[in-house]
Every structure is written in C-alpha cells, then in structure tokens.
Amino acid sequence: xxxxxxxxxxxxxxxxxxxxxxxxxxxxxxxxxxxxxxxxxxxxxxxxxxxxxxxxxxxxxxxxxxxxxxxxxxxxxxxxxxxxxxxxxxxxxxxxxxxxxxxxxxxxxxxxxxx
Amino acid sequence: xxxxxxxxxxxxxxxxxxxxxxxxxxxxxxxxxxxxxxxxxxxxxxxxxxxxxxxxxxxxxxxxxxxxxxxxxxxxxxxxxxxxxxxxxxxxxxxxxxxxxxxxxxxxxxxxxxxxxx
Numbered sequence: 001x002x003x004x005x006x007x008x009x010x011x012x013x014x015x016x017x018x019x020x021x022x023x024x025x026x027x028x029x030x031x032x033x034x035x036x037x038x039x040x041x042x043x044x045x046x047x048x049x050x051x052x053x054x055x056x057x058x059x060x061x062x063x064x065x066x067x068x069x070x071x072x073x074x075x076x077x078x079x080x081x082x083x084x085x086x087x088x089x090x091x092x093x094x095x096x097x098x099x100x101x102x103x104x105x106x107x108x109x110x111x112x113x114x115x
Numbered sequence: 116x117x118x119x120x121x122x123x124x125x126x127x128x129x130x131x132x133x134x135x136x137x138x139x140x141x142x143x144x145x146x147x148x149x150x151x152x153x154x155x156x157x158x159x160x161x162x163x164x165x166x167x168x169x170x171x172x173x174x175x176x177x178x179x180x181x182x183x184x185x186x187x188x189x190x191x192x193x194x195x196x197x198x199x200x201x202x203x204x205x206x207x208x209x210x211x212x213x214x215x216x217x218x219x220x221x222x223x224x225x226x227x228x229x230x231x232x233x
Contacts, residue, residue: 009155032219043119044158044205044224051219090157102173103222105157 002027004093006106013081013113021076021109023091030096033074034103035065039087047089050074061085086113117141119225121206127231128196136191136228138206145212147189148173148222149181151202158205164189166212196232204228 007022025031035047048059055067065076074091091106119140128134138147146165150158150173160173164183178200180192189208193200205227209220 004157006157034221036224043226044207046221049219049221092158102160102163103158105159107155107157 002093002095002104004091004104004106006089006091006109008109009107011109011111013111015083015113015115016080017113019076019078019081019085019111021089021091021111023074023076023106024072025074025091025093025104026072027093027095032094032096033065033067034092034094035059035063035074035076036090036092036105037087038090038108044090047076081111081113083113083115085111087111119206119208119223121204121225121228123228124226125229127233128193129233130197132196133192133194134196135193136204136206136230137188138190138225139188140206140208140223140225141187142208142210142223143186144208144210144223145186146209146220147183148207148209149179149189149191150205150207151175151200152205152227153202161191161204193230196230198232200230201232202230204230 003026005024033050036044037047038044048057050057050067058064089109092103122137148163149161152158159175162181164170167186170181182190206225207222
C-alpha cells in the first residue's frame with residue numbers, strides 16, 4: 001500500500017539550530033509532494049509543494065525542501081529555527097495515478113523550539 | 116472571506132449517540148474532503164466529494180455517512196458513535212472538481228472539530 005513515513009515523531013531544538021525533518025514515500029510513479037504545518041490550536045496550512053522542475057523548493061517562513069527521486073524522499077529544512085516554528089509538520093503525497101486528488105499523509109513530526 | 120469553517124469546535128458524545136459535523140466553504144471550491152486525525156497516524160481520508168451531488172469513500176469510511184448539501188456545504192454524520200471515533204475531524208476543499216485528477220491543487224483546511232466519544 002502507498003505510504004508516507006516521517007522518521008522523527010518528536011524533535012526538540014534550541015532557537016537558531018538547524019532543522020531537517022525526514023520524509024519518505026513508497027509510491028513508485030510520479031508524485032506531487034507537500035509539507036503542511038499545524039501551529040498549536042490552528043488548522044493545517046501549506047508550507048510548500050513540489051510538482052516538477054527544480055527539486056529544491058522554497059516555501060514560506062524560510063523553509064525549503066529537497067526532492068530526491070532516487071531516494072523517494074522529500075526532506076524539509078530550515079537553517080535557523082525560531083520559537084514560533086513550534087508546531088506539528090506533516091509530509092503528504094498525491095500519487096499521480098490519473099485518479100482523484102487524494103492526499104496521503106505521514107504521521108507528523110512535533111517540533112518544539114526552546115528559546 | 117472566512118475560508119473553510121467547521122462546527123462545532125468541540126463535542127462530547129456517549130456511545131450510540133448520533134451527531135452531524137458541519138463544514139462550509141465560501142471560496143466557491145468544487146471538491147471537499149473529510150479527514151480524521153489521530154495521534155501517530157497523521158490525517159486519514161474518510162470521504163470526499165468531487166462535485167455537488169457526488170460523494171466517494173476514502174480510506175476509513177466505516178461508521179460515517181456524508182452529504183454534499185450544496186456547493187458550499189459538506190456534512191459528516193456519525194449514526195451510532197463509538198469510542199474508536201474519538202478523534203479530531205478536519206474538513207478541506209480544493210478549487211477544482213470532477214472526475215479528473217487535480218493533484219496540483221492545494222487543499223485548504225478548516226480549524227477542526229475535536230470529538231470525544233465516551
């Protein structure tokens with residue numbers, strides 16, 4: 001079955017530390033890739049997405065992600081985190097099967113940033 | 116422009132009770148979705164609606180029914196609630212609809228409904 005794996009369920013960092021959250025997917029065909037963020041008490045918002053072209057994608061709030069097709073990965077990065085980045089981060093995939101637009105989510109990674 | 120709204124925000128039910136979760140969007144979107152979010156499992160698709168008048172099952176449809184009342188509204192009904200349905204429920208929408216794949220559309224999410232079934 002198609003799946004999305006996020007390697008870290010909980011990450012704790014100090015402000016100014018660098019962040020990398022791992023995401024791997026199991027679908028072998030063409031995929032569209034997304035990272036969503038859920039701040040405490042808020043709904044999910046799109047951070048960034050990749051469809052084609054440059055595999056290094058830049059999103060909002062200084063986040064970026066790199067698509068590595070050979071590794072089936074789409075890792076999220078930020079050079080220097082802030083306390084306001086405390087949130088839960090979800091990687092999601094839409095396998096391009098010609099069927100309907102269905103997001104498959106990973107389990108999420110909770111990030112806590114300490115001042 | 117409120118985006119996607121959901122009511123209620125919180126609900127506590129007893130086993131066997133029924134209730135309907137409401138979702139509405141004011142963005143003139145065609146497709147709408149219902150997800151449940153459980154700890155350690157991410158979001159899982161319950162049902163979706165590609166257009167007004169059509170609905171289809173997602174990954175975890177058992178125990179739920181849906182109604183696409185009109186283009187704006189997509190409700191989720193629990194006929195006989197069970198403790199396993201304790202979860203946070205999210206509604207989402209995308210601009211396009213129909214039977215084709217619009218896999219590049221960003222999904223817009225509502226604020227969620229936290230449901231507890233005792």
